[in-house]
Amino acid sequence: MPKPVPGTVVIVNDENFDQEVIRSEIPVVVDFYADWCAPCRATEPLMRELSEHWVGRVKFAKVIVDESSAVTQSYGIHSIPAYLFLDQGKEKGREIGPVEAGEFRTILKKYFEFA
Numbered sequence: 001m002p003k004p005v006p007g008t009v010v011i012v013n014d015e016n017f018d019q020e021v022i023r024s025e026i027p028v029v030v031d032f033y034a035d036w037c038a039p040c041r042a043t044e045p046l047m048r049e050l051s052e053h054w055v056g057r058v059k060f061a062k063v064i065v066d067e068s069s070a071v072t073q074s075y076g077i078h079s080i081p082a083y084l085f086l087d088q089g090k091e092k093g094r095e096i097g098p099v100e101a102g103e104f105r106t107i108l109k110k111y112f113e114f115a
Contacts, residue, residue, distance in 0.1 A: 009047050012061045014070040021061055022089040027112050028059045030084040032077045034066055039098040040081045046101050050108075058112065085111035 009031070012020045021028045031047055033040045051060035065072045065080060075084060075091075083099065085092045085107075092111040099107065 009044075009051050009060045009062050012063055012071070013068040017063070017068070017071045020059070021086060024059050024086075024089075026057060026059055027085070027087040027092075028061055029108070030086065031060065031062045032065050032072060032075075032080050032082040032084070033062050034064065034080055037080050043081060043098060046099075046104060049101075050104065054108075058108070083107075087112065 010020055012030070021030060029047075029050075031040075031043070033044075035041065047060050047062070050058075054060075063071055065077065075094075079096050081096075081098060083095045085094065093107075095107055
């Protein structure tokens with residue numbers, strides 16, 4: 001599997017979730033996403049922008065729910081968009097529903113002390 005490019009959103013699935021998210025050396029924001037979800041598509045540019053801004057400090061990962069049912073079910077995700085905030089494999093918090101840019105920055109600071 002190719003290495004992710006710094007400043008990009010990494011696509012994760014049932015097979016690589018453990019490696020990319022749980023074992024990540026830096027905190028991870030996991031975006032539970034589907035192409036058919038308009039609010040998910042609307043926040044995609046924000047996720048890319050944040051991944052570039054926080055490169056090396058926070059990893060941004062996307063789970064396509066229709067292709068990763070095990071991960072989606074294991075975290076009890078029933079509504080999207082949904083965002084999980086994990087640090088050293090442990091969930092620090094979650095947000096359900098669309099989030100605006102300014103609000104997302106505030107949420108990052110809430111869950112990740114250094115943000």
